[in-house]
Amino acid sequence: MMQFSEQAAPDEVRAWEAFDLLATMVAVVQPDGTCLFANAVLESVVGLSRRTLVTRTLPEWFREPSALLEAIDAVSRNEFATRRFEGALRRAVVGHAEPLPVHIIVSQTEHSHSRILVEMIEIEQQTRQDREERALGQAQVTKELIRNLAHEIKNPLGGIRGAAQLLAMDLPSPELIEYTQVIIHEADRLQTLVDRLLAPHRKPHVVGDVNIHEVCERVRSLVLAEHSRGLRVERDYDASIPEFRGDREQLIQAVLNIVHNACQALNERIDEGDACITLRTRVSRQVTIGKQRFRLALELHIQDNGPGVPDSLRDRIFYPLVSGRDGGSGLGLTLAQTFVQQHQGTIECDSAPGRTVFKIVIPLP
Template identity: 70%
Template structure:
């Protein structure tokens, strides 16, 4: 991103300075980016900066970047040092003021990255919301864990499947040879348990066997299908509320996989609401919204679908809250611990992600899927 842009390149004028048009690429980033003079005067701010500050780009460039921070003392020293080549880049944590017309309230904690540019003494400043950075790190861990789970499940299922067939076949042969028919009760137990384990193995392998059937998907048709299934199983004591953004467009995806993913989450929620269902005040909410400029799995998307599945149940036990997407982890007696694992797999196959927030009285699963 140097000052040599070619004879035919047009420059973008910011105030009294000529800046190369490459800076326009910063408008496609999900983080806040600004180019400043050593004294803090802003020469360029990208689109995200405008959105977060609630100011037009022209207004932003009339101000000093130091006016945007609660305590800019350390930032001033670092910008000066970087501008004078004392070091090429530096990081610090700071608090960004929220503009009174947009998000008045507590300051926004950010990670600030200060880098020297080779355009005169200009300095590039990038701000990453601490919450966003934490979410991205959590997504990366979830992706790595999901891949590890997938390999573990596949290998384990195949290792179980072969001897399981032998056990069942041997039990059947033994049953045929038994003269005392009262003993067949024991062979039936073996056959029954082998069949149950076989069904479990098939469920473990199902996401990897089933082809991805892509078509046009309307997320509200998915929600309505799940809603009807849940109400059919829990006809009394449970209300399933709709809160839809009907402007959401269709997208390409596997409708059946998404129905299964949403159903697994909603069904878990309904089962967790058993006490409130008995009292008649159980509530499950399906809420759709659109988000703009969303980073999912390290990729920036212009638009994304957000589906909230919210319940007023007891919450997820704290002991397993960080492991709920792991296979065979369940907070319910008799649960297989596969529902959320499969839901995560199906959503990830749509380049999306699932997040969860839970406390007593409120649990929200949030599915994010990129939109075209």
Template identity: 70%
Template sequence: MSAAFAAFAAFDQLATMVALVGSDGRCLQANSALENLMGISRRTLMRSSLVDWVADPTQLRETLHLVARNEVATSRFDALLHRQPAGSAELPVHVIVNQTDWPGCVLVELIVIEQQIRLDREERTHGLAQANKELVRNLAHEIKNPLGGIRGAAQLLAMEVTSKELTEYTQVIIHEADRLQALVDRLLAPHRRPHVVADVNIHEVCERVRSLIQAEFPRGLEVVRDYDASIPEFRGDREQLIQAVLNIAQNATQALAGSAPPDTDAPFHGRIARGDAQLVLRTRVARQVTFGRQRFRLALELHIEDNGPGVPEDIRDRIFHPLVSGREGGSGLGLTLAQTFVQQHQGTIECDSVPGRTVFKILIPLP
């Protein structure tokens, strides 16, 4: 049994709650995550039964006996955990019970359901982003090849025709081919641009974005800086991060500057013209953050917040998809590129939006 206790020390490095229990539920070992989330000391946990901490202990008790007797190798179910101090809200968890190599011992893993949902969403988002990047890249190449031929043919035709009206038509073809070429170049930009890694100060990135935004909107927009000066530098591509933050900030300012839809009372539109628009750049340090299945001790948390009308509800779940835009005439590439650049830094982007408050949160691991 001492070997089991020695091996269990490694579980203190996990973000999920883990306990080594007997078949009767008696807690033999608990990791630091369980200790912290339950709000009680490890010593107290080890003087009690894990069964006592579950709101409805019947399923856990039966599962522990089944796994300990080798009738099933593993089992999963959802449960509610009591927490300290008394009266605290019960914690919904996903319970995984596994066999161990130590006689009479069962390993119980408890994953907070909100965390599990977030992890599943991140995995789906990452997989979808990868599929979208491949689709966009292949589509862009397929468009690019004939586009050059169309433009070249229009130029040759323009040299042959003498009619002013026909010349105007050829110029329309050339102009539209150039516009499509620019769109294709933007689609391919993340795949062409080399990842230039150097020390990055996130506040230099934010200040660069702030200066660009205020140059575009010198009046009517207040840009609030709320920085944590203790955030260390990290290795990354400064230009990519500037572009990512700028794309999000520009989306916000376009929403703040936009006019209200006809026949509606939309108090959050046109705020720049009214002079009460606000954009907040906020940096913080997040601790013990999990991206996908990897845990990081520290992470940069950058909030880009505005008091605009919010992301339209019908596209809220698709805003990072390519060519999806909530603005007439928008390319729908700004957030896609921002997500690509942040993912290249092992990070994620999340969005929380309601009318009057939209927050994009960028998370990037720190050394």
């Protein structure tokens, strides 16, 4: 049974229990820093029960408590409605000796003089959310640019090809006709590239019930049929993940594009016989994607033991026409990102030599 201090009325505590639904750490304190309430995330991060936390002051869990005390005092005296600053939260969890860097937001409540709200956001989490928002914005700009550019290229291509065909009929020399064939061939190649750029925007979004493990198994069978030796594709599935509404074929293509990229990076290891790709599924709770909050989300990790993404490409791997190999179109990851974003999801990459992980996050019902 949750305990509360004498200063906190039972109806207050019941209202504060809504903070347990948040993914950030939240505490309600008095002007002297005494903790009246700590939400479930703060319990978990500090490593102490709510019953213990509400018998202590919140600032004592910070490496430099004076900054938090000053902010709480200033907000309680209405000098500021909100104060923001950085701090380091100490933890009682075994194995976490290092303080956790957090962004602290101290705000007034309805009872501004006696109840102060303190929200703590992990710096890494905030950085990730900022990165996701930038990626979504960049993807939208890129999509519009590609669509407009592709249409501008496509119109004159037809004229160039048609002119080359007419010219070939009037040329007497086979050598000159050969040049027109080069023009026609290159025009066709560019036409194919333009069609691929426009494909995600033309193809209708076919929504149905999707089992992510059926998607993974389809990709796994396709890849193993292509690489029957030297490559292991391991499964690490969470069988409790429910079905969700989505476009099965788009998701198969997205995962397949990422796995194909991994296979190309693993060429040397495949020859040596020790290449490995792991498909891992998990459920994540209280996830923020862009500016939207979701209670549950699917996480699909596609991990390989290849050489890693070069530093020069790491920030640009989802850009169109950016490829790390000769002859690559640079569209595989761009299309994968487009398909995932059409499911309100995100995709990101964490890479180091010997371990590269692409993580797809998609909201669940």
